[in-house]
């Protein structure tokens with residue numbers, strides 16, 4: 001069991017296994033996903049030049065060109081290795097500070113402390129069900145969405161994951177697509193894990209679905225969208 005002092009090195013959502021996998025795959029099997037993510041991040045133009053990264057790990061999937069658009073970055077991640085590896089992976093990152101805390105347990109203080117920052121949730125919301133039960137994860141994700149009201153924020157997050165061997169390309173959607181619609185679009189059946197993030201973005205927000213082959217047999221459908229203070 002993880003405790004408040006745990007370095008989260010053997011965690012289901014990050015830690016050593018995640019870093020090893022990222023190092024092995026980021027320029028190979030993950031390259032199409034990383035390119036799709038970079039392309040989507042180009043379309044997000046928050047007004048602030050300060051960025052709060054929630055759950056960035058070492059930023060294995062975050063492009064340097066995106067980080068370079070900001071003057072300062074603050075990362076929040078449970079994993080002890082996230083900060084030093086982020087600095088190694090992004091040597092030209094803007095000055096970065098870090099909080100090694102649970103973002104859900106410290107949400108109000110983190111958002112208050114980064115009041116003028118744009119917020120990017122870095123594939124973290126869909127991990128909540130791996131730390132908490134389904135009901136708790138749903139409640140936490142709804143609380144997260146409500147706490148971000150009035151901010152410039154963006155999120156990319158697991159929507160569904162499952163076994164799939166097909167090569168799939170990104171999809172642009174003008175509004176929310178339920179998991180069943182996404183699977184129908186990609187002509188996928190079988191069993192898929194619902195990451196409980198379907199209601200994180202407002203229904204009217206445009207979004208992209210980025211297929212991500214995380215390992216040989218396993219594919220994640222990552223949903224990516226943003227909200228500005230004025231709307232979408």
Ligand SMILES: C[S@@+](CC[C@H](N)C(=O)[O-])C[C@H]1O[C@@H](n2cnc3c(N)ncnc32)[C@H](O)[C@@H]1O
Pocket residue numbers: 008011013014015018022054055056057058059060061062076077078079082101102103104122123124127131
């Ligand atoms: C899938 S990884 C994100 C990867 C990242 N997008 C990248 O480019 O490398 C999820 C990260 O979220 C962190 N995390 C998960 N739950 C968290 C929580 N409740 N609070 C803070 N960090 C959390 C994990 O430690 C892990 O580093």
